[in-house]
Amino acid sequence: MTSSTPHPAAILLGAQAGAARLPVCDHYSGVEVRMRKSLQLQAEMTAEFGTCVFDVTLDCEDGAPVGGEAAHARLVAQLVHQAPEGARVAVRVHPVDHPAFAQDMDTILGEAADRLCHVMIPKVERVDDVFAAEKALQRNAGDRLQLQVLIESPCAVHNAFEIAAHPRVQSLSFGLMDFVSAHGGAIPASAMSSKGQFEHPLVVRAKLEIASACHAHGKAPSHCVVTEFSDAAAMQAAAARAAREFGYTRMWSIHPAQIRPILAAMAPDEAEVAQAARILCAAQAADWAPISDAGTLHDRASYRYFWHLLERAHATGTMVPAQARHWFA
Numbered sequence: 001m002t003s004s005t006p007h008p009a010a011i012l013l014g015a016q017a018g019a020a021r022l023p024v025c026d027h028y029s030g031v032e033v034r035m036r037k038s039l040q041l042q043a044e045m046t047a048e049f050g051t052c053v054f055d056v057t058l059d060c061e062d063g064a065p066v067g068g069e070a071a072h073a074r075l076v077a078q079l080v081h082q083a084p085e086g087a088r089v090a091v092r093v094h095p096v097d098h099p100a101f102a103q104d105m106d107t108i109l110g111e112a113a114d115r116l117c118h119v120m121i122p123k124v125e126r127v128d129d130v131f132a133a134e135k136a137l138q139r140n141a142g143d144r145l146q147l148q149v150l151i152e153s154p155c156a157v158h159n160a161f162e163i164a165a166h167p168r169v170q171s172l173s174f175g176l177m178d179f180v181s182a183h184g185g186a187i188p189a190s191a192m193s194s195k196g197q198f199e200h201p202l203v204v205r206a207k208l209e210i211a212s213a214c215h216a217h218g219k220a221p222s223h224c225v226v227t228e229f230s231d232a233a234a235m236q237a238a239a240a241r242a243a244r245e246f247g248y249t250r251m252w253s254i255h256p257a258q259i260r261p262i263l264a265a266m267a268p269d270e271a272e273v274a275q276a277a278r279i280l281c282a283a284q285a286a287d288w289a290p291i292s293d294a295g296t297l298h299d300r301a302s303y304r305y306f307w308h309l310l311e312r313a314h315a316t317g318t319m320v321p322a323q324a325r326h327w328f329a
């Protein structure tokens with residue numbers, strides 16, 4: 001391959017080739033000691049895997065004590081500044097209708113916008129909430145940052161496609177516990193468990209609507225938390241179902257012990273990665289014309305699938321075969 005050979009992403013994804021590919025795990029913490037440990041763990045695992053395998057989101061919504069929102073926002077801005085170069089650090093601010101929202105945006109973005117990877121907006125109900133957040137974002141960061149939003153109610157699920165279509169929205173996350181609570185007892189508490197959340201019809205419908213809205217508009221669907229944080233098997237099983245059955249490409253972690261199970265569940269297996277690398281290298285050698293591999297025809301439709309699989313392998317720290325590794329240098 002010569003230096004002038006087009007990159008597979010440019011050939012296969014077209015205008016979407018430059019879109020950000022997010023880590024598959026988004027780790028949340030809001031208490032100072034845990035926020036500092038999360039940033040340290042991110043640096044350690046980046047060194048281990050050779051790429052940043054999870055985002056750290058510093059939490060103002062649940063992390064700030066009542067009455068202490070301003071001080072917490074200043075602390076978050078300080079921690080963002082102290083993060084190592086190349087770290088992926090985000091912030092979850094208060095909802096747009098909360099008195100502390102503007103303060104969060106002005107303080108944190110005013111001091112550290114150039115070090116953030118995105119801003120998470122919770123309790124988004126409709127696209128007007130996104131416009132309000134975008135206005136505050138523009139005031140403090142111009143066009144440098146994208147928004148991620150948290151879908152937590154039946155109304156928000158109803159509006160998910162319109163919200164996902166907004167150009168500043170990068171990802172939709174599902175807020176399971178608030179979604180269940182918003183039904184006034186009509187959904188049982190068991191639907192918040194690692195197993196029950198995949199069984200109750202209203203929760204399943206919400207997850208599918210959010211994932212479908214994201215894929216319709218080229219955004220990343222991010223799966224909800226698993227509260228049984230000490231049960232690694234339950235965590236990995238939930239992450240695997242979210243990825244393989246519900247189309248989620250990203251998932252929340254609320255405890256450091258959940259990060260590696262999410263990575264393992266979201267990662268393709270070695271045989272799939274080897275197949276993807278083999279087929280894509282053969283496709284490139286054929287100038288992306290159709291090829292036959294082990295008696296099966298492949299063309300650009302399957303090439304796109306295998307390229308996304310290789311991207312997921314890289315994002316989860318899975319070893320990409322030597323012949324395809326240069327694409328991720």
